[in-house]
Amino acid sequence: MRAVDPADGRFQLLVEAVVDYGIFMLDPEGHVLSWNSGAEKLKGYQRDEILGRHFSVFYPPEVVAAGWPQEELRRATECGRFEDEGWRLRKDGSRFWANVVITALLDGNGRLTGFAKITRDLTERREHENALRQSEARFRLLVDSVRDYAIFMLDVDGNVRSWNAGAQALKGYAGDEIIGRHFGSFYTPEDQAAGKPAAVLVAARQHGRTEQEGWRLRKDGSLFWANVVVTAMRDERGELIGFAKVTRDMTDRRRLEELERSSRMMSQFLAMLAHELRNPLAPMRNAVTLMQLEPTASPALRNARDILDRQLTHVTRLVDDLLDIGRLTTGKIRLQREDVSVADLVARAVETARPLIEARRHTLSIELPSQPVHVEADPTRLSQIMQNLLVNAAKYTPDGGRVSVKAHAADGFVTITVTDNGRGIAHGDLQRIFELFAQGDNGTPNDSGLGVGLTLARSLAEMHGGRLDAESPGPGQGSTFLLRLPLGQHQERPAGEASSTFRVLVVDDNRDSADSACAIIRMLGYDAECAYDGTGALAAAARWRPDIVLLDLAMPGLDGYKTLGRLRALPAMEQAHVVAMTGYGSQEDRRRTTSAGFDGHLTKPVELAALTSLIDSVRRSTEQAKPLAP
Incomplete structure (x- = not known):
């Protein structure tokens, strides 16, 4: 077979100059007749090495065995042109991904004279496409495996087009139940009637992204508080092709915020109520004081005056508790620390509670350390804690009972206990009694108080770096309250004990x-x-x-x-x-x-x-x- 000399002319020069495409001619049987510089660069053959050889040399053995080179020529002959992509071989045996266009060449009588073949190396593009497909597959796998977020796609009209495991877990729909349905199904009837689903898509389309929170519906009709982000998806021309939607269940956070808001409102209400009650209490106290200063011979009037005095003191204490609870929950209590003697603290508290203790005919015993013990604390607030414990002991112990106060220091702390042989506390109430407005289940109609004293006392103890706890064998077996406080910095040491000045x-x-x-x-x-x-x-x-x-x-x-x-x-x-x-x-x-x-x-x-x-x-x-x- 004789190679055909290439025709002279500018077109031939143009073909020869192309280096990014392999351009060559085949005879009707598929033998190479011409070879440009691009073909030499792409396939590695010199012109004199390839002219006259069959073009199947460029195909992998398995492709040749399948008869694909002849099939390409047959299709090009039948259709006039054939385009394909696949693996091809270079002279050194390495493979590249090729785009091949074969065009049948006919003479003036329509007879086949050969083929023109153009080959491009698309290996880099294929690798990029493969990497992109793998990335998309990994991303799809990632999205499908997420269970804490509902992640799905909508078309331009808002119909569901994809559904991940998180969406199924959150909303209750299986993929085949929801794909194709409008995402408005997740909105409450009121929000649907108000046009909120459509408004969300409009906002996402206009701004690219929108984030909202609100109640949403599950398949079973239950409600959850959702954080929703909707992002508009556009193609390379900027045309809208759909929306990406991510939904989180924020119900627990919503409930916590509502509780905190309710707590703040309650605290503000209590503070306002307490302040308003203060106003009439002041002149009432002045009036009782005047009655006490004015001598009267009537036993009935003296008794009425004393009743007013005791009840007014009780109401004032309740108002003080309300005020302190309001200050505590809003962070407005500030401790005024100073060196406080535990003995003085106990003495002041006993002095305040003694009238009630004596009125109930209780026996009071006090046991303090032999050496003075000091704490660095707010004396008013510590007295408030101790008075609360002593008054409770006296109030909840039947007449003629026993109340004891003990203090001992060890390991850098002083522990003050107030023990009674009164009503006692059920095991299940040992922590509940410290909750706001809580009282023991074994209360009686004669009990008085708001259930804030122990809450306040424990909080004040913790503000001092200490702790207040309760112990009791059970109902009817008495109670012990333990106040633990860090010792102050200037304790007096027992005689004979060395003290470092370091x-x-x-x-x-x-x-x-x-x-x-x-x-x-x-x-x-x-x-x-x-x-x-x-x-x-x-x-x-x-x-x-x-x-x-x-x-x-x-x-x-x-x-x-x-x-x-x-x-x-x-x-x-x-x-x-x-x-x-x-x-x-x-x-x-x-x-x-x-x-x-x-x-x-x-x-x-x-x-x-x-x-x-x-x-x-x-x-x-x-x-x-x-x-x-x-």
Whole structure:
């Protein structure tokens, strides 16, 4: 077979110059007659290597065995043109994905003279399409596996076109039950009548995305509070092709918000009610006082005056409780801390409750530690707690009962117990009695009160870093209330007990962390004091002049770094060691604290050995630096 010389001319030059397409001629049987530079680049054959060979050499063996090259020529002959895509071979045996166009060439009499063949390398495009298909498959699998969100597609009219597992779990419809139906089915009849489904699509179309919340319907007719995001989907020309819809069940959050809102409204109402009741109470108290000052010989009038006095005192206490509950729930109670003697605290509370205790003919016993015990607290609020406990003990114990008050200090805390042999508390009520407006189930019609006293007392105890709990063997077997408070910083030690003059200030907004650290340090034989924020640390440092400050870093307001800078500026802190005590313990964290000027770094939870070693080291260096006595 003789190769046909290519015709001269500009068209031939153009074909030869093309390098991105393989363009060549075949004879009627499929042998290569011409070969351009693009074919050489694409397939790897030089012109003299391929001319005269059958074009099936470009096909994988399995394709040749199936007779596909001859079928391509047959179809091109039959239809005049044939286009196909598939794997092809280069000279070196490597494969590429080719787009092939074969055109039948006819002479003036319509007889077949051969074929023109154009080949393009589409491997990169195919790989991109495969990657895109795989990405879409993975994304579809991801969407289908999500169960906490309903994710589905709508067409331009709002009909459901896809449905994931989360949508089925949330709304109750299987895919074959809902696909094709309008998404308005998820809206309440009222919202449907108001045209909300259509309005959502309009908003998404206009703004690209819309987010709304509201009640939605499940298949079974139950309601849930939904957060809904609808996004308009557009093609490359900007034409709307549908909507993507993501729905979350926010019912629990909605209920919590409603509870919080109701709580705030109730607190505001109680505060307003209490304030309004205060106004008439003042002149009533003045009137009773005048009656007490005015001598009267009538026993009946004196008795009526005393009844008015007792009941007015009772009403005033109820109003005070209402006011305090309102302040507590709105965060308006502020403690005025000072050094308070536990003995004085008990004495003041007993003095207030004694008239009721004596009126009920109870026996009162008091047992206090042999050494004075102090707490750093608001004396008015602590008295309020103790008065509540003593009044309750007297009120809920039958006449002629026993009431005892005991206090003991241990492990950095003082525990004050108020015990009676009265009505007792059912096991199921031991926690419920501290709930707002709750009273025990074994109450009697003669009980009085709003059920806020114990709620207030426990909250005030917790504000002091303490705890209030109740114990009882059961109804009719008496009760014990335990008030636990952290000890103050200046306890008087028993005679003969050595007291270290080495002082450690612990600063941490986590009160439990600070109080427990102080208790450990005291057990080690050192003086320790706590501060719960940066401002308190500065005040304590200026007043107490500690040798070491263990300073938390992550505190609200003045954090550890800002507090460090201000501590360094205090004259009282010139020789003090300031050690970072934090939950951050990486090398980078340690470098940062060192760079900031800290003298050491302790990582929470601090091991006892590390704490002991640090304090001993600083104490020794401090003592060595002190001048010797003359």
